[in-house]
Amino acid sequence: xxxxxxxxxxxxxxxxxxxxxxxxxxxxxxxxxxxxxxxxxxxxxxxxxxxxxxxxxxxxxxxxxxxxxxxxxxxxxxxxxxxxxxxxxxxxxxxxxxxxxxxxxxxxxxxxxxxxxxxxxxxxxxxxxxxxxxxxxxxxxxxxxxxxxxxxxxxxxx
Numbered sequence: 780x781x782x783x784x785x786x787x788x789x790x791x792x793x794x795x796x797x798x799x800x801x802x803x804x805x806x807x808x809x810x811x812x813x814x815x816x817x818x819x820x821x822x823x824x825x826x827x828x829x830x831x832x833x834x835x836x837x838x839x840x841x842x843x844x845x846x847x848x849x850x851x852x853x854x855x856x857x858x859x860x861x862x863x864x865x866x867x868x869x870x871x872x873x874x875x876x877x878x879x880x881x882x883x884x885x886x887x888x889x890x891x892x893x894x895x896x897x898x899x900x901x902x903x904x905x906x907x908x909x910x911x912x913x914x915x916x917x918x919x920x921x922x923x924x925x926x927x928x929x930x931x932x933x934x935x936x937x
Contacts, residue, residue, distance in 0.1 A: 821878045825914070828874055829922050834914055837923035842913045844927050851905040851931035856885075860897035860915045860923070864890075870897035872916040879909035905931050 819827070825834060843857040862870045875886040885903040897915065905911075908930040915923045 819883065821876060821883050821912070824876060824883045828914065828916070832920070832922055834922045834924045836925065837915075840913055840915050840923050840925035842911065842925040842927050844911050844929050846928070847930045847932060848905060849932055851907070851933070853902045854905050854911075854929060854931075855900070855902050856911060856913075857900040858898065858913050858915075858925075862897045862917070864892050864895055864897060866892050867918070869918050870915050871918050873897065873899050874914045874916070875901070875903060876912040876914070877903060877905050877909055878912055880904070880906050885911075905929060907931055 839861040841859040841861075844854060848854045856875060858873050858875065860870045860873065862868065864870070869892045870890050872890060873886075873888040874884070875888075876883045877885050886899070886901055888899045890897055903911070908928075910926050910928050912926045913924060917923065
């Protein structure tokens with residue numbers, strides 16, 4: 780390496796260091812904040828699914844999630860909806876939300892009467908202690924819901 784190219788590289792490194800030194804930690808966090816179609820709040824996500832229709836809490840929707848999750852990266856969730864699953868009356872979709880995650884939509888499950896039962900089990904990621912919300916869409920156009928609070932002890936993002 781020649782002395783001139785060495786000095787040029789040192790100058791470039793110094794300029795890059797000076798440019799990043801002007802950024803504050805807040806501006807770095809804002810720059811890294813997720814943006815795009817998957818980063819919406821719970822109200823916007825519900826409106827996107829329901830089209831503005833009312834979501835009714837119902838005892839027909841059974842949500843099983845731990846009250847305390849030791850690892851926020853893998854929180855087991857099971858959803859069952861009491862439905863006859865006939866061609867005239869069935870659950871069309873089950874939507875699972877984590878209300879405080881940057882991407883609140885965790886899962887969207889589409890069903891038909893051929894499924895036989897309106898049930899789904901999965902593992903979701905929770906960034907912090909928050910509510911898990913489930914919305915079931917019926918073939919009659921109703922939106923039924925259930926909610927459970929989950930406390931994340933470790934492994935959360937915040």
